[in-house]
Amino acid sequence: MILVWMVVFGTTTAIIGTALVLRARFVAVQVEGASMEPMLRAGDRVLVRRVRLERVRAGQVVVFAPPTSELAVAGNPPWRIKRAAALPGDPVPHARAPGLPETDRQVPAGWFVALGDNAAHSHDSRALGYIEAEALLGVVVRIMRSSLSAAGSSPTRSIEREPTAPSG
Numbered sequence: 589m590i591l592v593w594m595v596v597f598g599t600t601t602a603i604i605g606t607a608l609v610l611r612a613r614f615v616a617v618q619v620e621g622a623s624m625e626p627m628l629r630a631g632d633r634v635l636v637r638r639v640r641l642e643r644v645r646a647g648q649v650v651v652f653a654p655p656t657s658e659l660a661v662a663g664n665p666p667w668r669i670k671r672a673a674a675l676p677g678d679p680v681p682h683a684r685a686p687g688l689p690e691t692d693r694q695v696p697a698g699w700f701v702a703l704g705d706n707a708a709h710s711h712d713s714r715a716l717g718y719i720e721a722e723a724l725l726g727v728v729v730r731i732m733r734s735s736l737s738a739a740g741s742s743p744t745r746s747i748e749r750e751p752t753a754p755s756g
Contacts, residue, residue: 617633623668625705625706628669632731633731635729636651636725640721641675641721644700647672649669650670650702650724651726651727652719652723652725654668654716655723668711671702671703677697678695681703696718699720701719
């Protein structure tokens with residue numbers, strides 16, 4: 589009987605430990621709005637791997653917290669989902685993000701440029717300017733389609749190996 593309890597306790601401890609480790613590395617976020625259409629639609633859920641800015645590549649879809657001034661506005665989503673367009677040291681994409689300072693030739697250290705795929709419906713670096721590295725939650729590694737999404741699309745798919753967009 590003691591052996592059975594030891595096995596049950598060991599298995600339970602291993603499952604809880606694994607869940608805690610995965611929760612520390614991954615988080616699910618729901619997409620709100622049309623800023624990343626057609627790739628992501630409102631109602632989709634994405635799996636985000638927590639990373640620091642140094643691990644992000646230009647072209648990856650990232651999740652970050654909006655500026656604190658926007659968190660206070662009722663109805664704003666707690667996270668922004670955009671594409672990393674330029675990282676520290678990259679040329680500033682003035683043509684794609686005219687709201688960035690014209691005097692800057694490179695993205696400063698500790699900041700990045702994030703743009704939505706659907707520019708007409710995206711509140712991103714075009715309006716916000718540079719995004720602080722501390723606001724970054726991580727990169728999207730999997731899309732989990734919702735029942736609200738278009739019929740015929742796969743329920744989940746990995747985006748880890750999709751080609752990256754040019755950074756300039």
